[in-house]
Amino acid sequence: MLPRSLVFGLGAALLLPLAPPARAQDAVAGQKVFHQVCAICHDVAQGRNRIGPSLFDIVGRKTGQVAGFHYSAANKKAELTWDAATLDKYLTNPRAVVPGTTMTYAGLKDAHKRADLIAYLGTLK
Numbered sequence: 001m002l003p004r005s006l007v008f009g010l011g012a013a014l015l016l017p018l019a020p021p022a023r024a025q026d027a028v029a030g031q032k033v034f035h036q037v038c039a040i041c042h043d044v045a046q047g048r049n050r051i052g053p054s055l056f057d058i059v060g061r062k063t064g065q066v067a068g069f070h071y072s073a074a075n076k077k078a079e080l081t082w083d084a085a086t087l088d089k090y091l092t093n094p095r096a097v098v099p100g101t102t103m104t105y106a107g108l109k110d111a112h113k114r115a116d117l118i119a120y121l122g123t124l125k
Ligand code: HEC
Pocket: 034, 037, 038, 039, 040, 041, 042, 051, 052, 053, 055, 058, 062, 063, 064, 065, 066, 070, 071, 072, 073, 074, 075, 076, 082, 091, 100, 101, 102, 103, 104, 105, 108, 117
């Protein structure tokens, strides 16, 4: 017979692989977030502007570059580059990063959802 403690120890070791892995950014989950909260105003197809500009190729682009979209002066003059860090701050609270923006979205407070969403935006090339 094996000692009880050893049996329990083995049991715990076998359960370990079921623990969630360190969470990686997940573009597939981010696409769902996009459809839940952004798609009402934004399309991801190149050149297709809605209430907001197309978000095709947004990551790495400068503010206010989509042709044919009428940006607010605030967004146009923001002179920011939409890298992951800037997007993270902006999507937390758009008006804190671009005061006067006409993007009437309060912000996505869940950091995991933001990371997933930004991973998804990075696939729009
Ligand atoms: C209620 C409509 C609305 C929602 C919801 C919305 N946006 Fe916007 N978004 C806009 C508008 C309008 C602008 C243009 C703002 C301006 O010109 O001041 C904009 C601008 C942006 C910009 C800047 C684009 C550029 O070319 O400079 C990004 C990035 C952006 N939105 C991402 C998102 C993401 C990601 C979501 C989902 C979390 C989202 N938006 C939700 C309406 C919206």
